[in-house]
Amino acid sequence: MGRQRRPAEGPAEPDPRQDRRFVTALARGLDLLRCFQPKDRWLPHQELARRSGLPAATVSRLSFTLTALGYLRHRPATGEYALAPAALTLGFRVLTNFELGRIARPHMEALAEQTQAAVSLGVRHGTEMVYVAHCRSTARLILGLDVGTRIPLAPTAMGRAMWSAADAGLRALVLRALQAEQPRDWPRLLEGLQRAEREVAQRGYACSASEWESEIAAVGVGVDPGDGREPLALTVGGPAARLQGALLHEQFAPALVRTGQAIVDAIQSGGWQD
Structure with a gap:
């Protein structure tokens, strides 16, 4: 966003x-x-x-x-x-001081209940995305992921949304790392990222349906703090059997876009400090 x-x-x-x-x-x-x-x-x-x-x-x-x-x-x-414990303490300190999670949580909780799906906020680390906030709805069939979960950047809606909000320098850095780490899959990964870039330009969000895990579908938007720091990504995801067609693209995606913008507005008006 x-x-x-x-x-x-x-x-x-x-x-x-x-x-x-x-x-x-x-x-x-x-x-x-x-x-x-x-x-x-x-x-x-x-x-x-x-x-x-x-x-x-x-x-x-x-x-x-x-x-x-x-x-x-x-x-x-x-x-x-x-x-x-020493390793766990490092992560807990970061999450405790991560002000953005506190700012975003009310908006994420509302979206999770509206969609009855899992709503997640993530940051990039290398060629992966790391969950820094996660909200589950009361629905029974939702993703069982949580804060600290690491997922691949290139084939996921979260990673693709971050990619589409990134500047040219960051994109080049990610591409070099992906090509070095996964040379065999490189053409497919690059095609997916370029497709996501076009999707975001056309409709405002990225999508990954059964591309990372066959049973998972998700849509994502970039969350750009607007102060030069790397963009984050916000996603709505769940079982691919449910999240498809009009439900995913005509109901969940517009709600996700609105929520992403609300979080950006809250960040910029609240003076996010990490």
Whole structure:
């Protein structure tokens, strides 16, 4: 919402990983922590290696260090790891101080009840989107996701909505990362993002129906604070069997667009501080 596209702001930003100040070991340690999803409790060493894409020996060194610092817990009998309180505290501090969630929540709750669907607000992290606020309706069939959930950027309505509200520099950064991480899927991912850009220009919102998960459909809008910071994205989603056709595009999408604009207005009038 707000400005759907920002004008180009000069040449694309350089890849920070190529900067001599970039600490690869620190980045890998954070990548290891991000392997844990909301549903995970304990993960074995080999699963951490698989999810992170790091060599087993590197995972061993990183997990030992993170355990010593209190960010991971280790169960020697099984060789499994779990997030420890130090890691959880980092996330809770961010969410506690995330003023935008407080501003957006009343609008999101009203939309969730109106649509009887799940309403989510997310920010970009790398090539993923992270839920920072989530509202469920009283309906029985709704998405079981929650704050802290990470979903892929390119095939989802949330990611596509953020993409369509981003400036040229941010888009270039995301494209480089996607192409490097998923070279085989790159043409399909790029086509989906470009299609979303056209959709937003034509009707004001992005859509993803059974493209990320076959049973999920969602529509999304960008939420641009208007002060130069990255746009967020607001979505309405639920079972694809229900969210389709006129219900999705003629009822839910217009309500989503209005809610997104109401949140932008509230942010700009309330002086969001994060």
